[in-house]
Amino acid sequence: MIYSYSRxxxxxxCPRKYKFRYIxxxxxxxxxxxxxxxxxxxxxxxxxxxxxxxxxxxxxLRELLDFLHNIWTENWNDSIKIVKPEFNPNDYLSMAxxxxxxxxxxxxxxxxxxxxxxxKRIVANLNNxxxxxxxxxxxxxxxxxxxxxxxxEYKTSSHLPSLDNMKSNWQIPLYAIMLKMKYSYIKKxxxxxxxxxxxxxxSVTPATIDVKKIENDVTLLINKIxxxxxxxxxxxxLCAWCEFNKICRSWISSQKVLLYIDWRSFLVxxxxxxxxxx
Numbered sequence: 498m499i500y501s502y503s504r505x506x507x508x509x510x511c512p513r514k515y516k517f518r519y520i521x522x523x524x525x526x527x528x529x530x531x532x533x534x535x536x537x538x539x540x541x542x543x544x545x546x547x548x549x550x551x552x553x554x555x556x557x558l559r560e561l562l563d564f565l566h567n568i569w570t571e572n573w574n575d576s577i578k579i580v581k582p583e584f585n586p587n588d589y590l591s592m593a594x595x596x597x598x599x600x601x602x603x604x605x606x607x608x609x610x611x612x613x614x615x616x617k618r619i620v621a622n623l624n625n626x627x628x629x630x631x632x633x634x635x636x637x638x639x640x641x642x643x644x645x646x647x648x649x650e651y652k653t654s655s656h657l658p659s660l661d662n663m664k665s666n667w668q669i670p671l672y673a674i675m676l677k678m679k680y681s682y683i684k685k686x687x688x689x690x691x692x693x694x695x696x697x698x699x700s701v702t703p704a705t706i707d708v709k710k711i712e713n714d715v716t717l718l719i720n721k722i723x724x725x726x727x728x729x730x731x732x733x734x735l736c737a738w739c740e741f742n743k744i745c746r747s748w749i750s751s752q753k754v755l756l757y758i759d760w761r762s763f764l765v766x767x768x769x770x771x772x773x774x775x
Contacts, residue, residue, distance in 0.1 A: 499620065499630045500719055502668045508722055513730035515722070517741045527740035528578040531586070535593050536653040538569050539693065540636065542597050543651055547612045547637055558601045562594050569593065596653060596693035603696055610639040610647060621675040624712055629719050633672050645685045648672055652692045663690060663699050667711045673703050674712060 508515040517523045542565045549556055556564075569590050579586070617638050623629040637649040650669055663669075673686045689700045730747035742748040 498628075498723070499632050500722075501632050502671060505715065505718055505722075506668075508718070510735060511731040511733070511739070512725065512728035513745060513747065514739055514741055516728035517744070520728075523741065523744070525740040525744075528576055530738075531577050531579045531584075531589050532653070534572070534577050535589050538565060538572070539593050539596050539653050540651055541568055542593075543600065543636075544615055546601075546607075547615050550607055551612055551615075555607065558598060561597055561601060565593060565597055566590070592694075593653075599696045600651075600691065600693055610641045612637060612639045614638040619672070619675045619679050621678045623674070623678075623719075624716050628723070629716050631671070631675060631715075633675055635672050635676070638676070643685075645687050646676065646683050647687045647689055648676065649689050649691065652690055653694065654692070655694060657692050657695045657697060658699075660699050660701065664701055664706055667714065670703060670706050670708065670711050671715065674708060 504515075504519060507518060542561055545564055546556055546561060573586060577586075579589075614635070615637050617635040618632070619635065620630065620632045623631055635648055636651055639647040639649060641647065648669060658666075669688045669690065673688055677683050677686060685702075687700055687702055689698060691698055730745060732747055736742055736745070736748050739745070739748070
């Protein structure tokens with residue numbers, strides 16, 4: 498079995514969802530959200546930027562924005578879900594263009610480091626255990642003149658976390674562990690998150706993170722997954738967006754309770770109105 502961060506994170510969110518998706522392999526057609534669509538198109542645009550730079554071509558900002566506009570219109574369809582009624586597709590396209598524009602203006606002429614890999618796929622055994630095999634895809638790997646290897650990840654979220662929160666999130670630190678395991682000559686690694694909405698860069702080095710704890714925590718989590726017999730649901734606010742909520746007994750039961758409470762509340766209001774009229 499090969500595990501990824503998204504797979505492990507799914508189990509942490511809800512073991513029942515993990516069972517539906519990865520064990521039962523239930524296929525549920527669900528709507529793509531506009532936020533997810535925006536993130537994909539921005540990543541593709543920044544990927545083009547660095548792929549072309551590796552071929553000694555620096556795109557102009559206009560060229561990148563035209564590329565973004567084209568892939569947006571080519572891939573857009575009316576099934577993409579927009580939750581906020583005050584926004585339309587053009588509003589989100591403008592957001593995406595602003596993210597790319599802000600990044601371009603912040604880092605041009607892109608000569609602070611040398612990109613050595615884009616969408617880098619790495620497979621590694623954690624703690625030298627064949628049972629703890631992990632796979633990851635890194636947005637971009639770069640190297641500085643003093644041989645510091647940088648892991649770059651692009652974030653289009655509307656929330657800017659604190660640096661402490663990023664240190665406690667083991668996704669990118671785990672990528673750093675896997676990168677060093679795969680390439681033993683790498684000694685120095687820097688983790689960089691780009692929060693595009695805020696034009697903000699957060700960075701840490703593995704030296705400031707308890708790497709051994711992350712390795713052990715992930716190993717224990719994988720062992721738990723492989724030996725668990727009952728995948729208990731973890732109800733939360735995320736259930737409303739889960740693609741399996743229509744077949745999840747926990748979610749269905751919670752909705753019945755809410756419906757019952759709503760009817761009781763409605764009856765109470767009616768009684769109060771009738772009494773007040775007397």
